[in-house]
């Protein structure tokens with residue numbers, strides 16, 4: 003396949019991603035919080051920028067667009083219909099919604115609306131990769147800024163239903179903290195304990211913990227495990243109003259806010 007993905011650590015703990023077409027020496031950048039480091043990465047690799055894809059409008063995901071647009075005049079900027087209607091992604095030139103597709107590097111990427119962190123959040127899914135922004139983090143979940151826990155829970159159902167080998171590229175390096183919370187929720191989950199050790203070892207070497215797979219998430223992410231007995235038990239002890247997945251999800255999200 004002509005496509006590969008490289009994470010770019012930016013700001014304190016953000017990730018932008020380069021989707022690189024090795025044959026045509028072109029790249030798409032996902033969520034450029036800063037412009038200059040993206041331009042430096044492109045020129046170091048001899049790549050031309052083909053488009054900017056945004057998962058949502060927060061400044062730590064779109065802050066580099068103006069700088070990139072000056073370097074690549076007329077560059078296509080993709081984001082959700084909702085974010086365009088609210089004019090909150092700079093220079094957005096294309097609006098997408100669930101079911102729309104984007105073509106890059108002989109790969110079709112599908113847009114999946116994943117409201118929860120923000121109402122306009124979208125994921126880009128294709129070629130065995132998914133870019134989830136601040137909706138799903140490895141072993142964790144974004145904060146509920148504009149949506150209900152029920153909406154986020156539905157978005158997690160969508161992401162959790164992707165093929166288990168799908169590689170998840172997320173918006174922030176929060177993996178160790180998320181796994182510490184996951185172990186607090188499920189102290190007996192050996193997969194969580196092992197993944198926490200692995201993530202700590204990677205971070206100690208200064209390496210990124212991304213990507214993770216859907217399979218790993220289903221085994222370790224408490225927000226995808228609202229049917230696991232220990233997760234239900236934890237949620238009950240933390241104020242869940244019932245056993246419905248959205249109610250379990252809401253209680254876990256609240257407990258994480260206070261962890």
Ligand SMILES: [Zn+2]
Pocket residue numbers: 058060119136
């Ligand atoms: Zn955000």
